[in-house]
Amino acid sequence: MRKRFVVVVCLLPLLLVTAAACAESTDGEGVASAGGTAAPNATRSLSRLDLLTRFAQCMREHGVPMTDPEVDGDIVRQGRYDKNAVSADTEVEAEEACKRLRPPQETGPEADLKNELSRQFARCMREHGVENYPDPNPGGTRIGEDIGKDPQFDDAKALCTAQRDAAQASMRPSAGATR
Structure with a gap:
C-alpha cells in the first residue's frame, strides 16, 4: 500500500506537467497587461x-x-x-x-562624435581643394555629381579619411579604460 502511495505521489506531478504542456494556448487571453496593445515591429x-x-x-x-x-x-x-x-x-x-x-536620427554622445567628425571631414576636404564640399546634414552628406569629379577629390578624400580615422581613434576610450 505504501509503495502504491509513493508511486501515485511521484507520478501525479509528472502527469500534471505533461497535461499542461499539451494544453491549447490561449494566445495571451486573460494575461494581465498595462492596458496597451503591443504590435510587433520587425524594424x-x-x-x-x-x-x-x-x-x-x-x-x-x-x-x-x-x-x-x-x-x-x-x-x-x-x-x-x-x-x-x-x-x-x-x-x-x-x-x-x-x-x-x-x-x-541618432542621438547621444556617439552621434555627437560622428557629427563632429563629419564636420571636420568636410572642412578638411574644402581646405584641400574641394571647395564646394558641403557640410553634413542630419541625413548624411549628399555629394553632387560635380564634387566627385573635382580633380583634388580623391587625394583630399584619402588625406581627410586618414585624419578622421586618427581623430576617431584618439577620442575613443582604450580597452582598459573605465567610464
Whole structure:
C-alpha cells in the first residue's frame, strides 16, 4: 500500500506537467497587461545599415535612383542620388512611401562624435581643394555629381579619411579604460 502511495505521489506531478504542456494556448487571453496593445515591429531589431539598405531599395522602387548606403569604418551614410534626375513630385512621393524604413536620427554622445567628425571631414576636404564640399546634414552628406569629379577629390578624400580615422581613434576610450 505504501509503495502504491509513493508511486501515485511521484507520478501525479509528472502527469500534471505533461497535461499542461499539451494544453491549447490561449494566445495571451486573460494575461494581465498595462492596458496597451503591443504590435510587433520587425524594424526595431534591424541595424542602421539594414534599414538604410531597405530604404534605398524602396526609394528605387518608387522612381528615385538612390545608391545603397555607404559604410566608412563605423559610419553608415544614407545612399545618394542626383536630385536633378528626379522630379520633385516623384521625390516627395517616394520619401512618403519609404519613411517607415528610414532609421531614427541618432542621438547621444556617439552621434555627437560622428557629427563632429563629419564636420571636420568636410572642412578638411574644402581646405584641400574641394571647395564646394558641403557640410553634413542630419541625413548624411549628399555629394553632387560635380564634387566627385573635382580633380583634388580623391587625394583630399584619402588625406581627410586618414585624419578622421586618427581623430576617431584618439577620442575613443582604450580597452582598459573605465567610464
